[in-house]
Amino acid sequence: MSTIDAAVLARHGLKADEYDRIVSLLGREPNLTELGLFSVMWSEHCSYKSSRVHLRTLPTEGPRVLQGPGENAGAVDIGDGLAAVFKIESHNHPSFIEPYQGAATGVGGIIRDIFTMGARPIALLDALRFGPLDVARNRRILQGVVAGIGGYGNSIGIPTVGGEVMFDESYSGNPLVNVFCLGIAKRDALVKGIAGGIGNPIYYVGAKTGRDGIHGATMASAEFDEKSAEKRPAVQVGDPFMEKLLLEACLEVMATDACVGVQDMGAAGLTCATSETGSRGGVGVEIDVAKVPQRESGMTPYEIMLSESQERMLLIVKRGREAEVERIFEKWDLHAVNIGEVTSGERLRIKHNGVLVADVPNRALTDEAPVYHRPFTEPADRSALHQIARTSLKPAPAPTDALMSLLSSPTVASKRWIYQQYDHMVRTNTIAPAGAGAGVVRVKGTTRALAMSVDGNGRFVALDPRQGARLALAEASRNVACAGAMPIGATNCLNFGNPERPEIMWQFAEAVAGLGEACRALEIPITGGNVSLYNETDGKAILPTPVIGVVGLIEDATTALTRVFPGEGLDVVLFGANRGELGGSEYLKTVHGLIQGLPPALDLAGERALQELMVRLAAARAIGSAHDCAEGGLAVTLSECCFGAGVGADVDVPAAASDGGVDRLAATLFGESASRVLVSVAPERTADVLAQAKAAGVPAARIGRTGGAAIRIAVDGRVAIECSVQDAEARWSTSLADWLAGRAA
Amino acid sequence: MTRTSGASVFAVVVFPGSNCDHDAYHAVKHVLGQNARFVWHKETSLGDADVVILPGGFSHGDYLRTGAIARFSPIMTAVMDFAAAGRPVIGICNGFQVMLECGLLPGAMLRNRDLKFHCEFVHVRVEQTNTLFTGQCAPGQVLRLPIAHGEGNYYAPPDVVANLESTGRVVFRYVTASGERTDAANPNGAINNIAGICNEARNVVGLMPHPERACEVAVGSADGLVLFQSVIQALSQRGSLQAVAR
Numbered sequence: 001m002s003t004i005d006a007a008v009l010a011r012h013g014l015k016a017d018e019y020d021r022i023v024s025l026l027g028r029e030p031n032l033t034e035l036g037l038f039s040v041m042w043s044e045h046c047s048y049k050s051s052r053v054h055l056r057t058l059p060t061e062g063p064r065v066l067q068g069p070g071e072n073a074g075a076v077d078i079g080d081g082l083a084a085v086f087k088i089e090s091h092n093h094p095s096f097i098e099p100y101q102g103a104a105t106g107v108g109g110i111i112r113d114i115f116t117m118g119a120r121p122i123a124l125l126d127a128l129r130f131g132p133l134d135v136a137r138n139r140r141i142l143q144g145v146v147a148g149i150g151g152y153g154n155s156i157g158i159p160t161v162g163g164e165v166m167f168d169e170s171y172s173g174n175p176l177v178n179v180f181c182l183g184i185a186k187r188d189a190l191v192k193g194i195a196g197g198i199g200n201p202i203y204y205v206g207a208k209t210g211r212d213g214i215h216g217a218t219m220a221s222a223e224f225d226e227k228s229a230e231k232r233p234a235v236q237v238g239d240p241f242m243e244k245l246l247l248e249a250c251l252e253v254m255a256t257d258a259c260v261g262v263q264d265m266g267a268a269g270l271t272c273a274t275s276e277t278g279s280r281g282g283v284g285v286e287i288d289v290a291k292v293p294q295r296e297s298g299m300t301p302y303e304i305m306l307s308e309s310q311e312r313m314l315l316i317v318k319r320g321r322e323a324e325v326e327r328i329f330e331k332w333d334l335h336a337v338n339i340g341e342v343t344s345g346e347r348l349r350i351k352h353n354g355v356l357v358a359d360v361p362n363r364a365l366t367d368e369a370p371v372y373h374r375p376f377t378e379p380a381d382r383s384a385l386h387q388i389a390r391t392s393l394k395p396a397p398a399p400t401d402a403l404m405s406l407l408s409s410p411t412v413a414s415k416r417w418i419y420q421q422y423d424h425m426v427r428t429n430t431i432a433p434a435g436a437g438a439g440v441v442r443v444k445g446t447t448r449a450l451a452m453s454v455d456g457n458g459r460f461v462a463l464d465p466r467q468g469a470r471l472a473l474a475e476a477s478r479n480v481a482c483a484g485a486m487p488i489g490a491t492n493c494l495n496f497g498n499p500e501r502p503e504i505m506w507q508f509a510e511a512v513a514g515l516g517e518a519c520r521a522l523e524i525p526i527t528g529g530n531v532s533l534y535n536e537t538d539g540k541a542i543l544p545t546p547v548i549g550v551v552g553l554i555e556d557a558t559t560a561l562t563r564v565f566p567g568e569g570l571d572v573v574l575f576g577a578n579r580g581e582l583g584g585s586e587y588l589k590t591v592h593g594l595i596q597g598l599p600p601a602l603d604l605a606g607e608r609a610l611q612e613l614m615v616r617l618a619a620a621r622a623i624g625s626a627h628d629c630a631e632g633g634l635a636v637t638l639s640e641c642c643f644g645a646g647v648g649a650d651v652d653v654p655a656a657a658s659d660g661g662v663d664r665l666a667a668t669l670f671g672e673s674a675s676r677v678l679v680s681v682a683p684e685r686t687a688d689v690l691a692q693a694k695a696a697g698v699p700a701a702r703i704g705r706t707g708g709a710a711i712r713i714a715v716d717g718r719v720a721i722e723c724s725v726q727d728a729e730a731r732w733s734t735s736l737a738d739w740l741a742g743r744a745a
Numbered sequence: 746m747t748r749t750s751g752a753s754v755f756a757v758v759v760f761p762g763s764n765c766d767h768d769a770y771h772a773v774k775h776v777l778g779q780n781a782r783f784v785w786h787k788e789t790s791l792g793d794a795d796v797v798i799l800p801g802g803f804s805h806g807d808y809l810r811t812g813a814i815a816r817f818s819p820i821m822t823a824v825m826d827f828a829a830a831g832r833p834v835i836g837i838c839n840g841f842q843v844m845l846e847c848g849l850l851p852g853a854m855l856r857n858r859d860l861k862f863h864c865e866f867v868h869v870r871v872e873q874t875n876t877l878f879t880g881q882c883a884p885g886q887v888l889r890l891p892i893a894h895g896e897g898n899y900y901a902p903p904d905v906v907a908n909l910e911s912t913g914r915v916v917f918r919y920v921t922a923s924g925e926r927t928d929a930a931n932p933n934g935a936i937n938n939i940a941g942i943c944n945e946a947r948n949v950v951g952l953m954p955h956p957e958r959a960c961e962v963a964v965g966s967a968d969g970l971v972l973f974q975s976v977i978q979a980l981s982q983r984g985s986l987q988a989v990a991r
Contacts, residue, residue: 155803157764241806
């Protein structure tokens, strides 16, 4: 067809060889509508064409896994006949172009993925990355993203129970908005995105289709440049009220068993929903797009098929049950329109007022999408990166001053300004106070609770992608273990730059390999996730940022722990060894402005022993609080344990074995050695706790006692840090608001 | 539904966009062991309800004004009649906003003074114990309850506020943990730190904080229980109920 030339292909983000593949799969040239279908389904965002070969290496199975990757979300068995259904997804590109709507629709999209599986969503978490807050545009992006997350999540009534935020220059032109959602379903009633039963009707339900979001998936698969702002029309507008109705109506319909399958319309809209359900079911799908409820007049089949209008679902209904389904949607004042039916022949046939306008094999759009073994090469000389340049170090501040700088750095500071704008209590399941560690929600009707955490330190991954990814999984699962939960499943959101650049592809390949190693060692399966590539602006990539979400199970919800010291006179016990590692640390970045060195070492067997010990101690109520040592090291960790209840602590630790390439005192106080947890223990139980640690092979030492109004840390008997809890907490808790008001510098 | 004999029947009205309906149901049904049922907004009868709860949420998306559309729902005629008969109705958060829109209570809501949504625990002082929902409170008792709203900045013209104050219809006020009324303890800028009010007959109470979210220590506070216990107690003493209401 002569209308398809190089310019048309470029506009569709398709390469010449990909076009040749389309022609060979079809046995003819596609028309423009068909080309549109291929362009969105073969986009990086939908096809995972660059990442697929690597993702295949991740462990996805385990005794609790009910649903691994490939469906709308993963699911694990949590007992009592229930399943936890969860996934994390990115909405980075739209959030840069239009922060409020980009973030809001990110929340809406992941919620749909969860209830599509027949699960009621009960918790949200967000992993966010922004550029430095001394830049006005970064402040606006953060404020817009936070307002968008709150605007959607609060309205739909799903609590945002946790998350994390980090800052780095590389995210200035490319913020990351990764949203995690978890829902609860009956184990035996999980719903799949599958079409089946020749002759079964296909229903379109929810909002009308408009011209918004056309080619959103294609946009999310390209780099940014100064023209990106012109792409604003490709960002959709969210309507949380509509989604709330859709959520309730769909759950009501799913409870009737009148559906064969359900699929949400997210990226690539109707195209993805029809071709994926048909492809999974090994059947054909025939629809007439003229029947699709439309918000605008004169929409072409191309536009209807590619629209990414929000809050829409596709239902494959059992023949004879139509009236039942229609009645429920009518109750909720929603459109439910029969737009076609399941056919034999495994083809996607699109009609417009009865005229065939596209006819392609389903699998050509899905399974037959290109798979690339993209070349990757380790960047030549990384020794400069791995060596901390002593000559670049600034004069070391007094340790107490360094602690204050860290507590007020946006990455470490309290995120209260953010989470206060999120409803974190609706549904009355949230049993961990906001901002006090992992998100913990009880499972009503059982004695259990679920803990969840999202983590991923891009600095570590930039310095060593394999090690950084191992550390990301270890940290997320350690956070969950610190709440007293046994980690049972993980989901990943892999945010990287342009995969067509071999050094970026190397980062990706190494990170996935590292993630796989850590998952296997800790026996935590990956049940699904999302890849976001092309996170670059004007040729500069973000820090490679795999964000890992881990879900853990607490058998007795009343044993859940937070990080806050619950009272005075408790022993402070440190698990794990302080090796004085400052590579990639928050200290090095905040105090010296450097991202250098090697990330902390990680012994996965030791990590596993530590986490298992934490779960045992929590279940036995042997400890009163637990907090993972992460950004800012021991000093920040201890301070955070003092915040909340205002209970001080007095500790004395031995100097670290290494100076971390900087100086020994800083390495001891602010080093970020992995596999460390700070706990409080009633004195009469300390001997037993230490004995249990010894038996488990976990280094452990009593380092001090809680109490008083001061945070005091001595190293080898000499006081290094001393400040009042009140002053430190004031700095920590108001800093982010100050930054956002432009008051901090 | 099996009805627990001797227990009260709580009707939780569900508007499209209500999202604290399940929380209210859970509190009265599972924590307090009462009978509870959802009543869809398109229904026209409250059946055998003893108490009506207008729950929190974002009815109709709150796109026009909070609570503005919900007042047109078919069930609201029955709710108005129920209230006019002196029977207990509580509006929580969005339910309070609906009450202001339908005229069950006076005043209006402005956006929070910092223009941001606030979700946090606050302290409110019980100013009046002679309503159907505060009879079991001690005078001046301070409750720790969560708020979660973007438009909870209560406003009414000066004469209306003066009348509310002089007739003892300000039921809850934002205060510090120790019970002091300060500006810092006011999370949203509400006039006179007003967190909740009642009607003249004292059977209709509306408040922005969420007592239904504070019925179990496990979720951070059980201070909200007393509101529901109060109405259950009032209902169990039908005679005194009529005396209060009429």
